[in-house]
Amino acid sequence: xxxxxxxxxxxxxxxxxxxxxxxxxxxxxxxxxxxxxxxxxxxxxxxxxxxxxxxxxxxxxxxxxxxxxxxxxxxxxxxxxxxxxxxxxxxxxxxxxxxxxxxxxxxxxxxxxxxxxxxxxxxxxxxxxxxxxxxxxxxxxxxxxxxxxxxxxxxxxxxxxxxxxxxxxxxxxxxxxxxxxxxxxxxxxxxxxxxxxxxxxxxxxxxxxxxxxxxxxxxxxxxxxxxxxxxxxxxxxxxxxxxx
Numbered sequence: 576x577x578x579x580x581x582x583x584x585x586x587x588x589x590x591x592x593x594x595x596x597x598x599x600x601x602x603x604x605x606x607x608x609x610x611x612x613x614x615x616x617x618x619x620x621x622x623x624x625x626x627x628x629x630x631x632x633x634x635x636x637x638x639x640x641x642x643x644x645x646x647x648x649x650x651x652x653x654x655x656x657x658x659x660x661x662x663x664x665x666x667x668x669x670x671x672x673x674x675x676x677x678x679x680x681x682x683x684x685x686x687x688x689x690x691x692x693x694x695x696x697x698x699x700x701x702x703x704x705x706x707x708x709x710x711x712x713x714x715x716x717x718x719x720x721x722x723x724x725x726x727x728x729x730x731x732x733x734x735x736x737x738x739x740x741x742x743x744x745x746x747x748x749x750x751x752x753x754x755x756x757x758x759x760x761x762x763x764x765x766x767x768x769x770x771x772x773x774x775x776x777x778x779x780x781x782x783x784x785x786x787x788x789x790x791x792x793x794x795x796x797x798x799x800x801x802x803x804x805x806x807x808x809x810x811x812x813x814x815x816x817x818x819x
Contacts, residue, residue, distance in 0.1 A: 580650040588626045588647045595622045598682045603675040615655045620666050621679060623651055623658070635660035715795050717804045724792040731785050734778070746786050753779040 582589045600618045607617045626648065627638045639660040641648045666672070687693045732741050735749045753775060762773055798811050807813040
């Protein structure tokens with residue numbers, strides 16, 4: 576029985592293989608020489624990957640299955656040993672080869688353009704899934720905001736008005752008093768580790784930090800409003816919907 580594999584010249588993968596053979600693989604072989612070699616040539620393995628991608632197959636195990644069972648891929652291997660999924664994964668995931676891969680894909684696209692197969696006049700969006708910035712870690716939760724807000728206000732009352740009502744005006748006036756006293760005493764505030772801060776400076780800095788946080792949490796609470804319990808930092812109109 577004849578064992579030679581014959582592929583129709585009209586087969587898309589046959590045409591792709593012929594076109595890929597015309598590329599310059601110098602960079603790939605130069606980069607491949609410094610890493611562990613498998614029992615299959617990098618040129619052949621690259622062709623296998625490109626043809627698998629053309630069929631919409633990206634899994635290393637699925638590509639290995641194609642190489643074992645599909646006649647076209649058996650033909651692409653040129654009688655070389657079928658690569659296992661580990662070899663395929665190491666080959667395409669090796670950082671030393673990424674620049675060579677980019678060069679080969681650029682050559683291939685340029686060749687298709689020169690032959691009139693591509694015009695680049697239209698742009699298509701594929702089905703790639705990209706994680707949104709509006710994920711669970713970018714959400715502000717009303718419950719947490721309210722909890723922190725109460726802690727901040729309690730500490731501000733201790734520092735500014737233990738017996739009265741807390742207002743932003745009282746906090747601002749206390750900050751002005753502290754700044755005036757620091758200036759009158761001629762205290763030089765030094766930043767960085769190893770510098771001891773006087774008590775009045777530490778009080779002023781703590782009060783200023785608490786005041787800024789107070790305003791910030793009030794702003795977050797206002798954005799959230801009365802009818803929502805969360806919002807996204809990257810899209811304040813987005814609510815978090817928990818999956819059941």
